[in-house]
Amino acid sequence: MHLKGLRLMLSVVLMLTLLTGCFFGGGGEQKVDKEVSDSGKSDEKVTLKVYRPANVVDPKTDPILQEIGNRLGVNVEIVTAPWDQSNNKVNLMMQSQEEIDIIQAEFQASPWKQWAEDGLMYSIDELLKGKEKDFPYVESITKAESFKGLQVENERFFIPGSHHGQDTALFIRKDWLEKLNLEMPKTMDDFYNVLKAFKEKDPDGNGKDDTIGLQVTMPAPDNFAELDPVMHGFGGSFGGFFEDYVVRNDKVVPLETTDDTKDAFDFMNKLYREGLMNRDFPNLKNVDQGNAKYLYANKAGAIWTSRASEFETNIQKVDPNAKLEFVPPIVADGHEFIPLQGSAWWMMIGIPKSSKHPDEALKFIEFVNSKEGRELLVAGIKGEHYSNLTEQGIYDRNKENWEKDYDVKANGYEYPLWWGFLTTVHGYIPVEEHDTFEDALKNVHMFVSEEDSKKEFNWKTAVEYGSYYNEPNPFHAVYIDSAQDKRNTIQNNVKAVYFLKMITADSEKQVNSLWDQYINAWEDAGGKEVIQAYQDFYDENIK
Amino acid sequence: MSLPQQLETQPEMETDKPGKRNKRPKRNRKKPKQKMHVFDYINYTILTILTLATIYPFWYVLVISFSTQEGYYQSAYHLLPNSFSLETYKYAFTNDQVFRSIGISLTVTIGGVLISLVLTAMGAYVLSKQKLKGRKAFFIFMIFTMFFNGGIVPLYILVNSLEMRDTVWALILPMAINTFNLILMMNYFSSLPESLEEAAKIDGCNDFQILFKIVLPSSKPIVMTIVLFYAVFYWNDWFLAMLFISNQDYYPLSLFLRNMIISSQNFMSTGLAIQVPEMLKSAVIVISVVPVMLFYPFVQKYFVQGIMLGSVKE
Numbered sequence: 040m041h042l043k044g045l046r047l048m049l050s051v052v053l054m055l056t057l058l059t060g061c062f063f064g065g066g067g068e069q070k071v072d073k074e075v076s077d078s079g080k081s082d083e084k085v086t087l088k089v090y091r092p093a094n095v096v097d098p099k100t101d102p103i104l105q106e107i108g109n110r111l112g113v114n115v116e117i118v119t120a121p122w123d124q125s126n127n128k129v130n131l132m133m134q135s136q137e138e139i140d141i142i143q144a145e146f147q148a149s150p151w152k153q154w155a156e157d158g159l160m161y162s163i164d165e166l167l168k169g170k171e172k173d174f175p176y177v178e179s180i181t182k183a184e185s186f187k188g189l190q191v192e193n194e195r196f197f198i199p200g201s202h203h204g205q206d207t208a209l210f211i212r213k214d215w216l217e218k219l220n221l222e223m224p225k226t227m228d229d230f231y232n233v234l235k236a237f238k239e240k241d242p243d244g245n246g247k248d249d250t251i252g253l254q255v256t257m258p259a260p261d262n263f264a265e266l267d268p269v270m271h272g273f274g275g276s277f278g279g280f281f282e283d284y285v286v287r288n289d290k291v292v293p294l295e296t297t298d299d300t301k302d303a304f305d306f307m308n309k310l311y312r313e314g315l316m317n318r319d320f321p322n323l324k325n326v327d328q329g330n331a332k333y334l335y336a337n338k339a340g341a342i343w344t345s346r347a348s349e350f351e352t353n354i355q356k357v358d359p360n361a362k363l364e365f366v367p368p369i370v371a372d373g374h375e376f377i378p379l380q381g382s383a384w385w386m387m388i389g390i391p392k393s394s395k396h397p398d399e400a401l402k403f404i405e406f407v408n409s410k411e412g413r414e415l416l417v418a419g420i421k422g423e424h425y426s427n428l429t430e431q432g433i434y435d436r437n438k439e440n441w442e443k444d445y446d447v448k449a450n451g452y453e454y455p456l457w458w459g460f461l462t463t464v465h466g467y468i469p470v471e472e473h474d475t476f477e478d479a480l481k482n483v484h485m486f487v488s489e490e491d492s493k494k495e496f497n498w499k500t501a502v503e504y505g506s507y508y509n510e511p512n513p514f515h516a517v518y519i520d521s522a523q524d525k526r527n528t529i530q531n532n533v534k535a536v537y538f539l540k541m542i543t544a545d546s547e548k549q550v551n552s553l554w555d556q557y558i559n560a561w562e563d564a565g566g567k568e569v570i571q572a573y574q575d576f577y578d579e580n581i582k
Numbered sequence: 583m584s585l586p587q588q589l590e591t592q593p594e595m596e597t598d599k600p601g602k603r604n605k606r607p608k609r610n611r612k613k614p615k616q617k618m619h620v621f622d623y624i625n626y627t628i629l630t631i632l633t634l635a636t637i638y639p640f641w642y643v644l645v646i647s648f649s650t651q652e653g654y655y656q657s658a659y660h661l662l663p664n665s666f667s668l669e670t671y672k673y674a675f676t677n678d679q680v681f682r683s684i685g686i687s688l689t690v691t692i693g694g695v696l697i698s699l700v701l702t703a704m705g706a707y708v709l710s711k712q713k714l715k716g717r718k719a720f721f722i723f724m725i726f727t728m729f730f731n732g733g734i735v736p737l738y739i740l741v742n743s744l745e746m747r748d749t750v751w752a753l754i755l756p757m758a759i760n761t762f763n764l765i766l767m768m769n770y771f772s773s774l775p776e777s778l779e780e781a782a783k784i785d786g787c788n789d790f791q792i793l794f795k796i797v798l799p800s801s802k803p804i805v806m807t808i809v810l811f812y813a814v815f816y817w818n819d820w821f822l823a824m825l826f827i828s829n830q831d832y833y834p835l836s837l838f839l840r841n842m843i844i845s846s847q848n849f850m851s852t853g854l855a856i857q858v859p860e861m862l863k864s865a866v867i868v869i870s871v872v873p874v875m876l877f878y879p880f881v882q883k884y885f886v887q888g889i890m891l892g893s894v895k896e
Contacts, residue, residue, distance in 0.1 A: 135739045335655035
């Protein structure tokens with residue numbers, strides 16, 4: 040019995056040792072480490088610890104990260120966490136003062152201002168002192184008018200993680216339009232008639248009444264973004280963190296309370312009541328769920344997306360003749376189209392005081408945003424992943440090498456870190472060729488593979504289409520502490536409740552009654568005080 | 583009926599052996615047929631609905647995991663399979679990351695259960711001894727951690743300071759002893775007769791020998807229950823990996839699966855075209871559930887026994 044137990048225990052220990060050896064730290068990685076160590080260079084290089092949510096590449100073996108490391112003379116280590124836990128992880132790192140060289144945190148969800156005020160962050164002003172010319176990107180973006188709101192007591196602590204601009208637009212089933220002899224809609228009445236025909240005239244030809252006009256999903260209780268083309272076609276807005284307010288005659292106007300917005304709700308309610316949009320949208324929590332039920336099942340005629348190419352390919356698996364087409368902004372009669380008040384950024388990037396290499400960290404941030412860095416992160420290593428990148432931003436992708444180095448089945452022929460790694464631009468922002476960051480952003484230089492450039496939907500056209508629907512908001516980087524609680528209350532307790540009720544109301548009369556209740560609730564929650572706070576900010580800083 | 587009473591009645595029961603003719607009338611041996619009342623019908627109906635509601639998600643995931651992409655797109659919600667393909671499983675089992683994650687989960691589960699069991703048993707055994715000096719204080723000290731803990735920041739600092747990040751130890755050691763499990767085990771050990779240990783001592787056993795050769799082998803129900811608790815915890819846990827594992831290659835299956843399921847929602851907000859097919863998500867869910875389903879029947883028979891015996895004092 041004793042011997043049996045001993046044998047069992049030894050077997051388990053042996054198995055554990057084997058498993059640990061197999062799955063934690065393979066032999067290959069040790070070899071790489073050893074090679075670096077043998078060359079004697081590893082000791083000379085500093086190791087930069089960069090935080091990047093949802094990282095999927097291994098810095099020890101990833102050729103592009105190693106190339107960046109070689110060019111900058113550093114070793115790159117990536118600290119990561121899943122997307123939805125990213126803020127928790129960054130908070131933990133900051134609270135525990137863990138040694139980390141670069142962090143990126145969400146603007147809305149992290150106490151970035153507090154970190155700066157508590158002295159936990161390096162001042163960008165101090166790090167850049169006398170070296171501004173060596174850091175054109177960092178200097179340009181942190182000094183941009185549109186990002187003035189991110190400064191803490193007139194000092195720069197964070198660099199916005201730039202975005203190539205909104206790339207979401209409305210797309211429609213062109214083959215259905217042709218089949219039903221319909222024109223591309225230009226007015227909201229046209230749009231209504233097209234959606235009605237999509238629902239009633241059996242565009243999929245299966246003899247059943249099973250199609251809808253517009254596919255909508257609702258990722259969060261206050262997220263109605265997929266109805267934006269309708270809302271903005273009336274000149275209204277759902278209001279969101281980046282698109283709340285506009286300025287008219289030097290007055291801050293909350294679009295979410297205007298008559299235009301009310302008219303848009305009447306129209307959306309009509310679409311809902313008549314089943315021209317899917318009535319189950321509040322239960323569909325993400326676009327993939329909606330696609331599986333409608334778009335990819337050949338049952339939806341229009342959708343708001345940034346993934347037109349992928350969507351079209353998937354619909355074609357069921358209907359090979361399916362074709363999506365971009366729809367230019369649709370305007371309602373008697374209204375003016377208002378572009379989405381979008382933003383060109385989404386992350387706060389900073390160098391914590393726990394960093395032992397702040398200068399190298401700043402160089403790293405500059406590099407990954409530079410033309411050279413972007414070429415590497417988007418097109419790959421010249422001679423390996425591509426051989427030529429034209430002035431127009433077209434590169435010839437070497438698929439064989441790409442497949443050798445990356446899991447193309449999971450990520451396609453895109454480098455997993457091209458986005459969200461301190462920037463999200465599928466190309467670069469030419470700051471050195473323009474006087475202001477805003478001008479540079481308008482002329483963002485996109486990179487597209489030769490293969491994709493021949494397709495109708497690619498990175499260039501996505502940004503082009505998106506630009507019809509979006510423009511930066513003057514307040515997109517403004518964070519007013521005193522107004523924040525009230526804004527959150529309005530967003531979570533007022534808009535999330537009344538907007539859904541208005542869209543799904545049983546009658547127009549009910550929409551009218553709900554609208555009055557909504558305006559009262561908005562005022563009770565402090566809407567006017569919030570607008571006043573933004574008006575004061577505008578008068579003092581922007582006017 | 584108390585245990586002594588049961589023991590007293592046992593000899594009588596033994597006389598009623600199979601093969602022996604029973605003198606009682608035949609009809610008395612038949613189990614009386616219970617009449618079904620309206621309440622029973624309602625009860626069964628509700629229970630059937632609840633059972634179906636519980637089984638349906640598993641069934642749905644199973645059906646989707648065997649669907650072809652076209653079959654799934656044609657009808658995302660269907661009860662009966664409209665297509666059949668093993669492609670997704672083929673991909674999952676040939677995908678390095680899935681394979682590696684399963685391996686890491688196995689490592690953590692086997693290693694974690696072993697370490698936790700040994701530590702919990704040793705703690706529980708000591709605390710089950712009434713004569714232990716300061717037992718109450720130790721016990722309060724243990725209980726205290728059930729209601730108040732140091733918080734996540736100290737844990738994070740501690741694990742990082744011990745340089746356990748990106749190692750298997752970060753996934754095992756922080757939660758190696760669960761106080762609830764320790765109390766369960768302690769109660770069970772307390773219910774064992776003192777005479778067992780006294781006999782072992784007379785035979786020359788020391789405390790370790792008593793624990794590992796006498797007490798643990800006599801406590802199969804509680805050991806199996808605790809093994810089940812720990813195994814399920816280690817197999818399902820993703821939080822520690824989220825905190826301490828930076829290299830995705832080292833993610834256990836639970837975190838890998840979780841990322842896969844939520845990824846399309848998160849990526850959508852950034853306008854990115856990375857999409858994990860539903861069939862693959864479903865296949866990985868099935869793969870992750872199967873080991874627990876295979877393991878559970880073997881310990882189920884001990885499960886209720888282990889919980890109940892430890893909780894009843896005579």
